[in-house]
Amino acid sequence: MxxxxxxxxxxxxxxxxxxxxxxxxxxxxxxxxxxxxxxxxxxxxxxxxxNEVSGTTLNQDDFLKLLSHVGSTKSLVVNIVDIFDFEGSLISGLSRFVGDNPVVLAVNKIDLLPKVTNFNKIVNWVRKQAKEFGLKVVEVVLCSAKQNMGFDRVIQALDEYRDGRDIYVVGATNVGKSTLINRLIRDYSDLDAELTTSHYPGTTLDLVKIPMDDGTFIIDTPGIVYPHRLTELVSKQDLGKLMPDRPLKPLVFQLNEHQTIFFGSYVRFDFVQGERQSFTFYVSNAIPAHRTKLERADELYAEHKGVMLAPPTLEALEQLPKLAKHPVRIPKGKIYDVSISGLGWVKVNSDVGADLMIHVPKGIKVAVRESMI
Structure with missing residues (x-):
C-alpha cells in the first residue's frame, strides 16, 4: 500500500x-x-x-468541539451569514466561543436583495439584530462572494482588525463560506488549491488551515448544520429552487382576512384576522405562489399537494416532516417581517396589526422581527 x-x-x-x-x-x-x-x-x-451530494456530515457536538478552542487563541473571527436566511444562519451562542477576539460579520448574498435596496439601512438593521442575539461585532460588511460585491471591503476589514492574528471563518452550511475563502486563496495565498464548494451541507468536515503570504493562516471551520432551516431538509433536486440565484422580485398581495397563500407545498400563509392590507413576500421566484380562501385551504392542500402545489413533488414531500402550525400576532405600531428559515420572509406592510397562522414542516424556524427593508 x-x-x-x-x-x-x-x-x-x-x-x-x-x-x-x-x-x-x-x-x-x-x-x-x-x-x-x-x-x-x-x-x-x-x-x-x-456535483453529487453526500449524506456525511459531522454532528452538532463535533462542530461545537471544533469551535470551543477559538476563545483561547489570538484570532480574528469572521462570521459569515446569509442575508436571505439571517436568523437561520446566525450561529446561536457564538459569543461563548470567541472570547475576547474581535468578530467581523460578513453578510453574504446581498446580490439577492432587490436593486432598490438601501444598503446603509441594511447595515444598521444587521447591527441591531446581531446585538439582540448577544453578538458584539467590530464591523458589518455586506458582500456577495458570487458577484464579487463588497469583497474589497472584506479584505480591508481583515487587514484592519487581524493585527497579526490568524483568521477563523465560521458559519452555518450554505452561507457561502468556501466561495469567499477560495477568493481569499486566489488573491492572498500561494496555495495552488481550492476548498470544495457545493450547494450541499457538510462539504468541509474538519478545520482547514490555509497559509497566507504573511505567515498567518485562514482557518476554515465546518458549516454548522441547523435542522431548523428548510434548505437542510429538501431534496437535492429542489434545493436549487429554494435558494435564489438572482435578485428577488418581491410578490405583493393585497389580502383580506381569511385568505391563504401557498408557496408550493412547503409553506402555507394564513391571514386569519385583521384589516385589509398588503404583504410582500421575499421568496425565490422559482417557488410559485397560489392564493385561495382560508376555508378552502385544507381541501386544496389535500387534493393538490405535490402536483399543482409544487415543489416539492409528492414523492419528495413524503420525505419531509408534516406541516406544523405557528400562530403569529403582528403588533400595532411598527412594520414587521415574518422570517421562515430557508424560504425567505414576509413583510407586513401596514402597522395596524394582524393575526397570522404560518404552516411549515415541523421543526422549521419561524420568527418575527423588525422589517429589514
Whole structure:
C-alpha cells in the first residue's frame, strides 16, 4: 500500500484525514490519486466533478468541539451569514466561543436583495439584530462572494482588525463560506488549491488551515448544520429552487382576512384576522405562489399537494416532516417581517396589526422581527 506522506495526510478540499483502505469511510482516496496535486478525497472529487451530494456530515457536538478552542487563541473571527436566511444562519451562542477576539460579520448574498435596496439601512438593521442575539461585532460588511460585491471591503476589514492574528471563518452550511475563502486563496495565498464548494451541507468536515503570504493562516471551520432551516431538509433536486440565484422580485398581495397563500407545498400563509392590507413576500421566484380562501385551504392542500402545489413533488414531500402550525400576532405600531428559515420572509406592510397562522414542516424556524427593508 502506498503510504500517505505528511504533505498529503489531509484532504485539500474538506480537511478530513486521508486514508486508502476503507472506501466507505471518510477520507478515502485511491492510491493512484495520491500523485495528483492537490490531493483530495473521493467524496470531494465527486462533489467537485459530478456535483453529487453526500449524506456525511459531522454532528452538532463535533462542530461545537471544533469551535470551543477559538476563545483561547489570538484570532480574528469572521462570521459569515446569509442575508436571505439571517436568523437561520446566525450561529446561536457564538459569543461563548470567541472570547475576547474581535468578530467581523460578513453578510453574504446581498446580490439577492432587490436593486432598490438601501444598503446603509441594511447595515444598521444587521447591527441591531446581531446585538439582540448577544453578538458584539467590530464591523458589518455586506458582500456577495458570487458577484464579487463588497469583497474589497472584506479584505480591508481583515487587514484592519487581524493585527497579526490568524483568521477563523465560521458559519452555518450554505452561507457561502468556501466561495469567499477560495477568493481569499486566489488573491492572498500561494496555495495552488481550492476548498470544495457545493450547494450541499457538510462539504468541509474538519478545520482547514490555509497559509497566507504573511505567515498567518485562514482557518476554515465546518458549516454548522441547523435542522431548523428548510434548505437542510429538501431534496437535492429542489434545493436549487429554494435558494435564489438572482435578485428577488418581491410578490405583493393585497389580502383580506381569511385568505391563504401557498408557496408550493412547503409553506402555507394564513391571514386569519385583521384589516385589509398588503404583504410582500421575499421568496425565490422559482417557488410559485397560489392564493385561495382560508376555508378552502385544507381541501386544496389535500387534493393538490405535490402536483399543482409544487415543489416539492409528492414523492419528495413524503420525505419531509408534516406541516406544523405557528400562530403569529403582528403588533400595532411598527412594520414587521415574518422570517421562515430557508424560504425567505414576509413583510407586513401596514402597522395596524394582524393575526397570522404560518404552516411549515415541523421543526422549521419561524420568527418575527423588525422589517429589514
Amino acid at each position: 502506498t503510504e500517505l506522506t505528511k504533505d498529503t495526510e489531509a484532504c485539500a478540499g474538506c480537511g478530513v484525514k486521508l486514508q486508502t483502505e476503507q472506501q466507505d469511510k471518510l477520507g478515502y482516496v485511491p492510491e493512484q490519486a495520491l500523485n495528483r496535486t492537490p490531493v483530495i478525497c473521493q467524496r470531494c472529487f465527486r462533489i467537485k466533478n459530478y
